[in-house]
Amino acid sequence: MNPAMHSRMSRRQLLRRSALGFGNLALMGLMSPGLRAGGSEIQRNPLAARAPLFRSKAKRIIFLFMHGGPSHVDTFDWKPRLLKDSGKPLPFDKPRIQFAKTSNLRRSPWEFRPYGQSGAMISDLFPLVGARADDLCFIKSIHGTNEAHGGALLKLNTGSDTVVRPSMGSWITYGLGSENRNLPGFITINPTLGHGGVGNWSSAFLPAVHQGTPIGGGVPVDRATIHYLHDPNGDAKTQRAQLDLLGEMNRDHLASVGTDAVLEAQIEAFELAFRMQSEAPEAMDIDRETPATRKLYGLDDPKTSSFARQCLLARRFSERGVRFVQASHGYWDQHSDLTRDHGRLASEVDRPIAALLQDLKARGLWDETLVMWGGEFGRTPTLQGDDGRDHHPHAFTMWLAGGAVKPGFSYGVTDDYGFYCVDQKVHVHDLHATLLALLGMDHEALTYRHAGRDFRLTDVHGRVVQEIFA
């Protein structure tokens, strides 16, 4: 689909329709002159769900973002030669630009063992995720362009590490809308406040309705909520009376000016806000989960409870039709003490992630949901300091899971040490193109006209990795 094709005509149609009283508009970036999405339902509600161009299994994404950059050679990219040649110098040139100096090759402190029918080699950091290896679809040849956190995060989330661009969650809700009209279409749980901050979930020039709604960030996850969702006085009766009076005033105002679609939208927005006040807390009410589920995710274990909560929230939002949910965990930036801290971090997420995969299957959400795991880059197979690895955007691993991708499959190859990609390379732009395609969209057609140009998530790049499609 190309929302940009239907430019001014549809807006005109909209206003005509509104003028005839078809208003009753919901959540919107309605005034936006840039809103060029086609179809009258979308005109009334830019978050209205819509069918993609291609048939697709996946309808939603859950992105488990490991902030800081987990080491690919210590998790999912098994390199026996690294074990053998550990301590020796890298037998080829290091990249022109490096974040910091590293020394010789260094083996993983963790053992790798084969899992499942597919025999995927996974390190002892992820035994429970490993047990679900036959559900995973690895891409071991992801590469980016930026060696610093800020740039790499922005690149991964928006496709650009130089200029401000909409994030992939925003593009996806822009393309597909949301399936729940009482919840935002794009939610980011416990987002990263530094390293690009809001830039990582911003809608940039897309209508504001596509901006990610942050839940938490800078507060413990169990206290995280949507801003302004709760009446600080908790006085529902007064609030209802206020909204009734406000509705009357606003309708009077509308009548006094004739017709105005925007003012109609304003009226509806208050009613919607009132509904969201009841629906969103319900969606976030983890206490409704059964003891078995709590146990499965590790919600009551202090080590795993934080990420368990995030994964549960992600599932609950997904279940309710939220299009793109991101759950962030960190801080995987082990320039030193890799052994201790990668160990600790993995132990915080291994159980919740495995539980999420199992739970999605059990609830019949597997086919429609695409789970993605990864960080902004990997880490150097060479050693930094006495127990660390540096940032490594030149080759790293992400994995996808869900009915839309091949299970127990691995794509892309790095060299003997996991330093560079050697075959089936997948740039971050290619990953974006592939994600859109998995959701049934054409990354070259999903465009938005801004400042005289049609912008895309993939800019002028992007290759769809068809080989991983189920």
Place this chain on the structure above:
Amino acid sequence: MGSNFTILSCEGASSARVGLFAPEGSSWLRRVWVGLWMLAFAVNALFGDSAGAGAALSGVSSRAAALWSMHPVTAPPVPARSGSEHPIDRFIDASLASHRLHRAAEAERRTLIRRVAWDLTGLPPSVSDVTAYLADGSPEAFERMVDRYLVSPAYGERWGRWWLDLARYADTNGQDENKVMANAWRYRDWVIRSFNANQPYDQFVVDQLAGDLLDRKGVPESQVFERCMATGFLVLGPKMLAEQDKPKLVMDMVDEQIDVVSRAFLGLTMSCARCHDHKFDPISAQDYYAMAGIFRSTKTLENLAFVSKFNERRITSGQRMSAIEAHKSSMGRFQKEYDEAVRAADAELLREWQGMLARELPLWLDGSRSVATNSLEGRWKQWWQGQSPTPGVRRTLEELAKDAAARESWLAPLRAGSEFKAAGVQLASGRVGFGFQADGRNHINRPASPDLEPKQWSLQTWVYADEFGKEGDARRWLVSKNDNEWAEGHYALLLDGKHPMAYLNIGGGPERVVSLRATQAIQRREWHQVAATYDGKLFCLFVDGKPAGQVEVGKPRVPGSGRFSVGQRPDGYVHFKGRLDEVILSDEVWTADRVSEAYNSPERARDWPALLRLDFDQLTDSERREAEWAEARAAVFGADGVLAVPKDPKPFYPQAVRDSLSQKDQEREALKRQDPGAPEFALSVEDGTVANLPVHIRGSHLQLAAHPVPRGFPKAIRVRQAPVIPESQSGRLELARWLTQPDHPLTARVLVNRVWQAHFGNGLVRSSDNFGVRGDVPTHPELLDWLARGFVDSGWNIKQLHRQILTSATWRQAGRIQGDPKGIATDPENRWLWHYPRQRLEAEMIRDGVLAVSGRLDRSMGGSLVAWANDEYTPEDTVSETSRRRTLYLPVVRDRVYDLLTLFDFANPSVGVSRRTPTVVSHQALFWINSPWVKDQAGALASDVRSGEQRTVQQRVSLAYERVLGRLPTDAEQGRAVAFLSKPGTTATAPDSADRWLAWCQVLLASSEFQYRD
């Protein structure tokens, strides 16, 4: 001018002259004129650039010819009178007529003053302003009212903020390293002053691009500084400060500058041409790099450090600077004198105590004397009877007590002014006799020798730790050989925090390290034995005579070739702090019993065979005495010694010294009060290394074309007299002069269009930051040119332009859509302006407006609310939520913009924004109903209308309506309000209570009537 029109009007005829032929008032002729105008583009599109000096028709130049905005600004005739004398109305009415539409009637006066106040000051009119305006029945009342708002200082705040959108103003860097730009506000305040002073727009442009390069001769210093502040415009952009590819960082920054400059002044996006000729617009890659050369020759970053720093210049006057320097040096002088006095007093104090000790030591060691605890002797007694003095120190002092002459010699080195330690190795009481005192810097090395590389061995040390490494700190090496733990043959005893460890490396490399770590911790300042044995297979660790771990090693150890170190790792790192004693390396493998024996009787182990033994007791008598004395001196007068000068020595000084020091303290405070403060800095550029740049192929700084492009301006945009860039300067000044040439086809058009957009919601060119091929064509091309030309002729006078627009009947017409029933059908987007376009308030107007009507707005101007240190990482913004200052003074934190502002579509401060996009989202509604901030302001409004003289509920309701909505309530509204406020059970709050009023005022603030300019 007009070369593109030669085809139409013969040699030399200008477009202006074509215009003059069109008789005023004749509508068909006018239409012909417009037709010709359009035809000119078409013809040029077909035949290309006739002024191109015979050059072949290139894609870029033919596109320029086809693009309306590249043509010179024309001087179109004003159409016939149309029921309004006003030229703007005559243009607008002519196009309305051709679309069979009619202008709406004039809006109500209450509505008009509201519009004018919001548009010009960003604030609602006060109740008294409204009353005064309504009372003024003269024909000039409207003009007078507009003029009043134009001279209000709030005008500069509203329109300054309007410009700051384009300047992507922010107080922090954003991007990867969100650092504070604590001096950015000086640029902001300069913009406000500039608007309030109605600085001509051409000068405004020149100052921002090249204020630093303007002639300084005869210019007051303060104005030179103002111009430096103006160039902050070029520094404000977000930068990837931690980008490690520094040439890329610089070119990305240049790109950002080109982007902001081309958008703000040219209404074009040139950035596409970084990688290739612009796909649609007549901008080539050559043009881009000609411009890039200008900014590459400009210094925008102070340094290219790992995290680079933006450029700043000092803007402190010479006079003030000398005052600052003078104050600094007198403070320095004073402090030096002061420190000298304290030093002298301390020395005197020590001398006195030393003398006292020399005289009275025998008495002080007499435990039977009773002494006051707070006296010096009391302090001594407490120490002496405690655990601190080691046996060695006790022995030494007891001996000294017997011999007055020895005491004098013992104190002599101190009196000579130094030295607590003996010459050579630093010694202190050991486990047996003396031990080695490691202070975190010193160590003992033994050179490499095959003797120290036995096939099997035992290694022991006693350790007395002064401090332990914290969690996460490096480990501390005690005794070890061969470089470090990754080195072939390394063996070591060390501490990991409080836990003894042993290392053995077999084969070399990090993964060949064999380590043993004791689970038990050792105690600080107690002697412990740590030992390890290796028999070629089994590697064992012992602590205090007991096994603490063992491991079987696969292969035999290969000898290393490094040195043996005590107190550090042999490669010179990770020093230990504390004492070591009885270091033994033996080629016998000690059994557990043997280790235990060495623990229980360390003296006995001295007789066992060893390859290396360091017991620190092989001293001559005089060495021994000097070592003992040194330890005792350190224990008594050292930094932690019992008679060291205390942290607060003042109470011990003689009265005269105390008096003199407190006198000095007062003088210092007085001096501090005269502190003229730190010098001021402003974000500012300056010229750097001047150079031309070659085209970067596909935008990569690693792939350069062969020849540099001379610095210059886009070729397709023509002015008659383009300035020439001197070789020795960046060319910024010439760029600014080029932009502000009176015949520049874009600068004035882009500006008047933006001002129009700010008053009408949309520009005459709706894509106000894209006057290129993919942008919109003007709805009223003649009006655009008429305004642009008039603007330049008026001396680039922006206030004059506002006056012109606001006094038009077009702007003053009513917003009611039913004005013309045909309009809804034929022009639902209101392109032809058949009614006033309703506009939502902008984020600042919402916040400032709410604060204003609730009586809480702090109108003080200028200055910084950024209390954070310059160039530090941005802390959380705690200012915005509580401040009552106008919104434009709140810190603009990139990537963490205050959420109230984000919610109402504040301009993204990371990119130049030409037009904000108002949205209606339910989150705004959540804000109005749930935000504590809204409730606070509603509460303030409620208490205001309820306070004061006795008023009826109805009167209070009316007062609130006047303040918030600028009008009185209708009877129906009055009835509803009273019902809400006084009916029991309407809400959970009591009738007529403060809470009930708060709830009602909140509704008023949340109403759409308040939030829209009707």
